[in-house]
Amino acid sequence: GQNIDQPTEMTATEGAIVQINCTYQTSGFNGLFWYQQHAGEAPTFLSYNVLDGLEEKGRFSSFLSRSKGYSYLLLKELQMKDSASYLCAVVDSNYQLIWGAGTKLIIKP
Amino acid sequence: GAVVSQHPSRVICKSGTSVKIECRSLDFQATTMFWYRQFPKKSLMLMATSNEGSKATYEQGVEKDKFLINHASLTLSTLTVTSAHPEDSSFYICSARDGGQEYNEQFFGPGTRLTVL
Numbered sequence: 001g002q003n004i005d006q007p008t009e010m011t012a013t014e015g016a017i018v019q020i021n022c023t024y025q026t027s028g029f030n031g032l033f034w035y036q037q038h039a040g041e042a043p044t045f046l047s048y049n050v051l052d053g054l055e056e057k058g059r060f061s062s063f064l065s066r067s068k069g070y071s072y073l074l075l076k077e078l079q080m081k082d083s084a085s086y087l088c089a090v091v092d093s094n095y096q097l098i099w100g101a102g103t104k105l106i107i108k109p
Numbered sequence: 110g111a112v113v114s115q116h117p118s119r120v121i122c123k124s125g126t127s128v129k130i131e132c133r134s135l136d137f138q139a140t141t142m143f144w145y146r147q148f149p150k151k152s153l154m155l156m157a158t159s160n161e162g163s164k165a166t167y168e169q170g171v172e173k174d175k176f177l178i179n180h181a182s183l184t185l186s187t188l189t190v191t192s193a194h195p196e197d198s199s200f201y202i203c204s205a206r207d208g209g210q211e212y213n214e215q216f217f218g219p220g221t222r223l224t225v226l
Contacts, residue, residue: 033214035217040200040220040222041219041220042115042202042217042218042219042220043153043202043217044217045214045216048214087152087153096155096158097143097155097215099152099153099154099155100152101151101152102151102152104150
């Protein structure tokens with residue numbers, strides 16, 4: 001079957017750096033998305049990786065290794081507003097999005 | 110970026126009534142729209158995929174007669190929860206894929222919180 005694994009919850013300190021990992025086993029691969037979702041709101045797009053390597057976008061970076069079935073989202077200079085759930089989603093061979101359960105990130109002062 | 114609206118944002122209804130939720134792509138043509146359901150502290154659960162002008166494809170375990178989906182135009186899809194019951198209470202989110210995009214990003218609507226009494 002298809003599977004996306006990411007930690008359920010992480011805690012970090014304001015101003016610090018945190019890395020959220022995502023591993024996947026899917027039927028085919030056509031890209032990986034990271035979304036941010038605040039409680040009670042819809043997800044918002046953060047990043048898309050389809051080739052191996054690191055994509056940097058401001059305080060957020062996303063890394064992909066297709067051979068390892070692994071991605072991470074790196075958040076730098078954490079702010080209180082970064083407290084949210086972070087969802088990893090993989091596009092499979094049918095171009096369907098397979099969603100991870102999300103990682104709840106708690107930022108402490 | 111592309112904008113997707115969803116209406117209503119919140120609805121409370123009595124058990125047995127039907128509720129219609131609209132999803133609109135405001136500044137692009139959405140060849141494909143998706144309907145998700147999300148339970149508290151859980152990830153998104155895909156209910157169905159709809160392509161403009163054709164019948165929706167429902168995920169396993171989703172009752173097509175209970176969750177009616179219509180995608181009549183390239184900018185509008187509707188989800189009707191028929192004869193709603195308390196267990197249908199959930200956060201319903203639609204998303205749309207821009208056919209002109211070079212990759213497969215989905216743009217999400219703000220969601221509809223349904224409460225069935």
